[in-house]
Amino acid sequence: MAIDLIFFVRTLVFPGFLFLLVLVLFFDWFERKVAARFQNRMGPSYAGPFGILQPIADYIKLFSKEDITPKQTNKFLFVVAPILAFSLFVFALFYIPIDGSNVILDSSFEGDLLLVLLLVTLANFGIFLSGWASLNPYSGIGATRILTQFLGYDIPLILLAIGPAFLAKSLSIVSIASSQVTVPFILLIPWSCVLFILVLQAELEKDPFDIPHAETEIVGGYETEYSGRKLAFIKLSEDFQFLIGASLVTVLFLGGFHGPVFIGPAEFWYVFWFIVKTLGVVFILEYVGNVSARLRIDQVVHGNWKLLIPLSILSLALTILVEPLLRSVIG
C-alpha cells in the first residue's frame, strides 16, 4: 500500500505531472523574460511579481477560449494529434532524473536515452499530424517543414548524444549523469556539447531554425487553424519539448542533478542543481536564438546534410579517440 502511495505522489505531484507543469510554466516565463531583456524590453511584468504568473494567465485564457474545429479538417486527427504530442512529451520527461531518480522509481533501464529521443521524435510526428490534419495551405507547408527539419536533425542529435553515452559506457540516462560526478562531460568533450546545443536549436524550432512556424511566411505554420484548448495543448507541448531539450543538455553534458549537497535532504539539492543548470542552458539557447535571423528551409537542409551530420560523425570519432586519455577522470 505504501509503495502505491509513493507511486501516485511521484507521478502526479512531485516530481511528476504537477511539478513538471509548474516547472514548464516557470521556464516559459524565464525564456520570455530573458528574450525581452535581450531586446531591451520589460517582458511579462504585470501578472504576479515580475510577471511570473504570466504563462499561467495565458494558459487559463487559452483554456477558457472558444474552441473551433474547422469543417474541412480531419476531426479525429485534428483533436487527437495535439493531445498525443503533449502526452508523449510528458512521458519522455518522466525519464529525466530531476531529483536523482526517474519519476517512476526504478523505471530506468539500459537504453532509456534512446527511448527518450524516440519519444521526442514521435511527439514531433504528432505535431506534424496536427498541421497536416488542418487542411490549410499554411498548416500544410508548416507540417512538411517539420518533417523535413526533424527527420534530418534527429540524425546528428542522436549521434551527438551517443558521445556522452560512450564515455559513460551506458545508454541509461541516470548512469550517464552519475558518471559526471567528478567532471562534467562539457569539459571533456566541449565540441560535442556545442554541436549538440546547435542541433537542439533546430529540434526546438528556435531561431535560426524556427522555420515550421515562421509567422511572417506561413502565418502560424502548423498551428494556424488551432484555437482554444487544442492550441493550449500545442503550446504546452512546445514548452515541454523545450524543457526536455534543455534538460537533455544538462543530463548529458552538465552532470545532471549532481552538485554540492549542503544541509537538508539531498533531493532538494538535486532538484536545485538540476534547475539551475537547465536555466543556464535555456539562457544560452535564448542567446543563440536572439542573435540570428531565421534561415531558409533549403539552407537548413543543406546545413544539416553537408555540415552538421559530417561534423557530428567527426565529433563522435574524436570522442572515441580521446576516450582512453579521459578514462582516468571519469567517475
Add this chain to the structure above:
Amino acid sequence: MEKFETAVDVLKNNLADAIVELKVPRPRKAYILLKSERHRDAVSLLLKHVEESMLSTISGVDLGTEIELNYHMVCGGTVTLKNRVPREKPVTKTITDILPGANLYEREVFDLLGVVFEGHPNLERLLLPDGWPKGNYPLRRDWTPPLIQENDSGSEEDSQNNSEEDDVGSLVSVVVGPQHPVLHEPERFNFTVDGETVVDVKPRLGYVHRGIEKAAERMMYFQDVFLVERICGICNAAHTTVFCQAVEDIGNIETPPRALYLRTIVHELNRVHSHLLLLGVGGHLLGFEALFQHVWRDREPVMDIIEQITGNRLMSGFNTIGGVRRDINPNTVEKALKTVKAVRKRAVFYKNVFEEDATLRLRTEGVGVLSKEVALKLCVVGPVLRGSGVASDVRKDDPYAAYAEIPFNVPCYDECDTWARLMVRVDEVVESLNILDYAFNNLPGGRLRVRVQRKIPEGEAVSRVEAPRGELIHYVKSDGTAYPYRVKVRAPTLANLLAFPDAIRGGYIADIPSVMGSLDPCFSCTDRMAFVDTANGQKWRWSLDDVNSHKNRRVLL
C-alpha cells in the same frame, strides 16, 4: 539638367510636326501638347535618346469634351506629354509594348476614367472593387454617386471567383493577404507555389481606397494639404511638401528660404525614421526579433525630435502653401543635433551588422534579384532603383526645397538583391543625418511663410520629391478657383509593386517576406481612390461630405 535639355531638343527636332504647344514654365519642367495619337513616338524617342529615362505616371484629366492623358516622363526633369482623346470614345494606343512599366498606370486610368488602351496585355480593374458597376468612372468630373445606385443591379460581377484558380498538379495557391503577418496593410497576393518554390504571383490592390483624389477636388487648397498628408502616415511630410510645391508652382509663390530649410529638416527626419522602421521590420520579417527591437528602440529619439518640432509624432501638419506653420527654437535645435549625433553612431553600427551578420547575409544575398535593365524597364523608383545600380535621386537630379545648397551623396549598390536594397537604406540614414546636421547648423533666418490667397490662378504643375520609398509625384491642375480641378498622386509603392512578381519568381516561400520588405511597400499610399466596403454588402459611400453629414446626423439625433 543637361539631360532635360537634350530631351526637349530631341522632341523639338524630331517631332516638330506633332507638337501643338510646348511650354517650359520653370527649369526642368516641360509641358508638351501633342497631336492625337503621337504619344507613342514621343515616348520611344525619349527612351532611345535620353539615358535612364522612365515614366513617372500617367494622369488623366477630364476636360469636359476630351480626356487629357498626361504622360509624365522623367528625363533629368519632368517632360509631360499630353495626348487628348475624345470623351465620347476614349480609346488610345498602349505604350506598354515600348515601356512595360506603364502597365499599372494605364490600368489605373482605365479603371477610373474609362480610357481604353488598345493592345494592353491585361486591361483589368486595378483599384476599384470587382463588384463595381460598369460604366462608372469616378474621376470624371460629372460623376456623382447616385448614378451608380440606379444601375447598381445587373452589372454586378462575381467578386468571388476572380482570383481563385484551379490548382494544377503539384502547384498550390497560397493567398497572402488581405490579412497576413507579412503585410502591415491589407492587400492581397495570390502566390502559386510548387513545394517551397514560388512559380507566380498576382497582386490585387485596392483594399485601402479612401477616395482622396476625388475628395481633394472638393476641398480648398489649404485644406487639401491636410488631406494629402493623410495619404500616408510615414511619409506625410513628403506628400505635403510635394503638394505645396505644385500649388506654389501654379501660383508663382516664392517660399522663404527658412521655410525651405525647415521643410527639408522635417522631410529628412521622416526619411530617417521611415528607413529605420523598415530596417527593423526587415529584421522581423527575417525572424531576427532582437534586431527589430533594437532598431526600433533607436528610432524612438528621432520620433521625439519630430514630435518636438512639429507637434505630433507622426502627422507633422508642418508644411503649408507658401511656407511652414511653426518655427523651431534654439533649444530644440540643440537637442536635435545631439540626437542626430547619437542616431548616426547607431546607424553606422547597424551598417556593420547588415554587412557582417552571417544569417542576415544568407537570407538576403542573391534573393529577389532585379537587374538594372529590368528595373529601368519597369520604372521602379527610390531605394529599389538605387539597389539595382541606378544612382537616381530626385533630390540630386531635380533639386527642390533646400537640397540644391546641401552637400550629400546618393548611395547606390550594384548587387540588385534584397541585401543591396537594405544597404541603400542603411547608407541613406547616415546621409540623411548628415543633411540634418548641415541644415540645423545653416538654418537661414527670415520669415516662415508668405500670405497666400485662397484662390489659385489657372494653371497646372507637376511636382516631384524623393519620398523615403522613392520618387513621389503630384500633378495639380487649377481652374482659377479655391478648389483644385484635379489632383493626381502617384506614390512610390505603386511604381515598385510591378517589380515584385519579377523579383520573387523562382524564389522560395521563405523569401516572400524579405523581398516584399525590401521593396518597402506602403499600401495606404498606393490605394487612394474610392471608399468601398464590399464585405458587408454596403457597396460604397465615398465622399467626405457624405461621411461627415452622416456622422453629424448620428451624433446630433
Add this chain to the structure above:
Amino acid sequence: MTKKRRRLPALIKDMGSCLFKKPFTQEYPFVSVQAPEGYRGRQTFDPEKCISCGLCERDCPAKAIELVEVSGKRMPYFYLDRCIFCYQCAEGCPRNAIQLSTNFEMSTTEKDELLVKAEEFISKQNISSDEGQ
C-alpha cells in the same frame, strides 16, 4: 563596394549589454508620460474671446467644428472623434479664442464624450469666478 567577410553576429555584444540596462520601454499607463511643449493635443476654448466669426467651422478640413447657439452667442462644438488635430482652427482664429493644450489622453468607451461643447468652458469659468466671489 567590396563586401566584408561574414562573421559572427555583430549584435552579440550589444545584446549582452542590454541585460544590464534598464528596459527602454515604459510602463504606460502606470507611469505617466509628458508630451513635449507645443504638442498638438486637445483644444481649449475661451468663450469670452470668441466673436462667432465662424472661420474655424469653415476652415476645418475634417469638418469637426460646428457653430451652435450657446447662451445667446454662436460658439463652436468640437467633434474630437473627427478632429485631425491640425490646428487650422487655432491658427485661423482672429482672437486666439482656440488654443492648444498638450493633453493627448482622449481614449474613452463613450463616443459622446468626444464631443467637446463650448458650454464646458463657460461653466468652468463661472465656477472659478463664483469661487472668487
